[in-house]
Amino acid sequence: MPESYRQELQSLKLFSGMEKDNFDALMRGAYVQNFPPRIDLISEGDAPDFLHVVLAGSVDLYCSWNGRETSMATVRPVSTFILAASVQNAPYLMSARTLEKSRIVLLPSEDVRTIFDRDGAFARAIVGELAQCYRSVVKxxxxxxxRTSLERLANYLLRQSGSTGAPSFELKMEKRRLASFLGMTPENLSRAFRGLEPYGVTVTGSRIEITDANDLTDFAKPSRLIDDYAS
Amino acid sequence: MPESYRQELQSLKLFSGMEKDNFDALMRGAYVQNFPPRIDLISEGDAPDFLHVVLAGSVDLYCSWNGRETSMATVRPVSTFILAASVQNAPYLMSARTLEKSRIVLLPSEDVRTIFDRDGAFARAIVGELAQCYRSVVKxxxxxxxRTSLERLANYLLRQSGSTGAPSFELKMEKRRLASFLGMTPENLSRAFRGLEPYGVTVTGSRIEITDANDLTDFAKPSRLIDDYAS
DNA sequence: GGGTTCGCTTGATAATTGTCAAGCAATCAG
DNA sequence: CTGATTGCTTGACAATTATCAAGCGAACCC
Known part of the structure; x- marks a missing residue:
């Protein structure tokens, strides 16, 4: 495992407080792998063999049931996924696949659990991470x-625009995946975009322009307790 | 704080592994309170002053936005709620109110955080609890x-029936709250119950009878990765 | 007992969302 | 360049879900 990757990992809040020996032990079993786009990394129901860390690229977490499928989240660098399954040693609840060319670190879940048992700082860091994940899912x-689908889209756009601060921005994902993430069909998303035109939203391909943020905000009624990703 | 309540708390997995001194310290600031039904305990957005433990009765966790309201979960003895907000010192994302006469222990969040910082076993127990909560919300x-609302109801009934093992059982909550929990209106729940009649479900007041479990299971297609509360 | 409240149900109707089929524009391979 | 693929959009229609209004029956109060 190259030193540069090691440093990237250590910069993560999850690992930064650990004792050096424990971090070394965790790294001993780790390996890095590069994946092309659209590769399945894990399938829901599998045993949690590895804790995954995305160093570069992006990963889609999705779920299936009875022939239907829905996108749950996108993981971007640098962060981990399926931490809960790893520490609980319980089957994955979500599947994961790369969206683009991605570099991913695999840490054996058994090592994670072993070191979690003997490193209090690591355990506390995991608490912070899990609490944040939990709150995200609740939101x-x-x-x-x-909210209706129109309201979900409006708030999504405000969140995206808010994080960049600009009135115009590019969608970070395919529209079909955005639709799935927001819990609607692609057809419905198309219509929802047009439904937001009266509130000052203009769509050109994947570029979104919010001409009247106040108008859109009045409609969307964003809430700190739903839309604030920070806490 | 009476000794009998102390013991109830100590029997919780969350507290059972702690060092005695730390448990004592946590108990020093704790107090027990009895509440009548339909009393608001906390409101979403409030600062997380206390970690709550339900000793008796039951508590509804619910959320509001823009004049709408939805029930998120029911907390039954003996378990805690709003642990994530307490350890993160972040505002509550959900409101809570008693459903019936309830006895509740209040542990100052600040004490929880302090002791979490110095007791590794406690930190590890919190990890287990949070991971389980997280997985529940993902499910x-x-x-x-x-799933459609009809499928959600069918699976809910199977889960209830499965936990008792009997083909006939009482609903554990008001139908209007069940509707809200399942993400539909009360009117729709009524129709959904009738929609399940062809699959062998008979409803008499709050008593549910499943005359043909196989038929209902074929329709509901329950999944370990959605409906299994244990893991 | 008689009246009132409350939760549930039902019917009629409307809004929302999904499905199916077709078409269009951009991208890509040969 | 050309044909094929892909993602997006649109229209027509169907299914699902919500809303509104009314009624029913059990529980509760006076």
């Missing part, structure tokens, strides 16, 4: 249950 | 995004 549930 | 999201 997502609120979004789904309390 | 709930899958249920919402991948």
């Amino acid at each position: 997502n549930t609120k979004d789904l249950k309390l | 709930n999201t899958k249920d919402l995004k991948l």
